[in-house]
Amino acid sequence: MSLDDLYREVILDHYRNPRRRGTLDHPDAHADGQNPLCGDEISLDLALDGDRIADVRLQGRGCSISQASASMMAEAVAGKTIAEVEALIHRFKAMMEIEPGDAGIDPSRPGAALGDLEALQGVRRFPVRIKCADLPWATLAQALAEGHREV
Ligand code: ZN
Numbered sequence: 001m002s003l004d005d006l007y008r009e010v011i012l013d014h015y016r017n018p019r020r021r022g023t024l025d026h027p028d029a030h031a032d033g034q035n036p037l038c039g040d041e042i043s044l045d046l047a048l049d050g051d052r053i054a055d056v057r058l059q060g061r062g063c064s065i066s067q068a069s070a071s072m073m074a075e076a077v078a079g080k081t082i083a084e085v086e087a088l089i090h091r092f093k094a095m096m097e098i099e100p101g102d103a104g105i106d107p108s109r110p111g112a113a114l115g116d117l118e119a120l121q122g123v124r125r126f127p128v129r130i131k132c133a134d135l136p137w138a139t140l141a142q143a144l145a146e147g148h149r150e151v
Contacts, residue, residue: 010119015064020074022057029147033139035131040066042139048147051082058136065120065129070136072116082144088114089137095121096130 001009027045034041040062047055056074060067073092077085094101095111095118111118123133 004122007119007122010116011064011068014068014071014116018067018071020056020058020071020078023059024055024057027057029143031139031143031146033135033142035062035066035135037128038063038066038132040132040135042066042070042136044070044136044139044143046143046147053077053080053082053085060136062135063129063132065123065132066135069117069120069133072120073136073140076115076117077140085140085144089141092117092137093134095124096133097124098130098134 023043024045024047026047028048029046030044032041032043040060042058042060042062045055045057046053056078058070058074060070076088080088090099090102091105091111091114093099094105095114101107101110106112109118111121120133123129
């Protein structure tokens with residue numbers, strides 16, 4: 001199996017069996033995101049415990065890239081501190097070449113520390129789909145900004 005095939009399997013698995021689906025009854029932060037270019041939608045609920053993301057739930061619809069990215073993101077950020085999540089957001093955007101990467105990141109495997117999320121790096125070859133992959137992350141940043149305001 002080639003690496004591309006492996007990545008495709010990971011993406012389809014998250015698309016078909018999305019993790020952390022649903023809503024929270026009393027979210028500490030919430031955001032909705034849309035990518036009108038593709039018709040992708042994400043609705044994100046966060047439960048915050050101090051500076052830690054205690055729980056994440058999301059709903060959404062759209063293409064496999066956007067929904068798989070949302071599922072992987074939800075798994076990756078649950079239980080992490082805001083600072084860890086901000087570092088993760090940066091690392092993801094660097095892998096997708098949305099932001100410049102840090103020195104010390106292996107340019108041949110910029111997503112090496114990202115687990116399943118590394119499967120999305122092939123999306124870089126399709127610039128119109130980068131917005132699909134980034135939608136859940138932009139929505140997360142929006143929810144965190146809102147959560148901070150209310151604390
Ligand atoms: Zn899309």
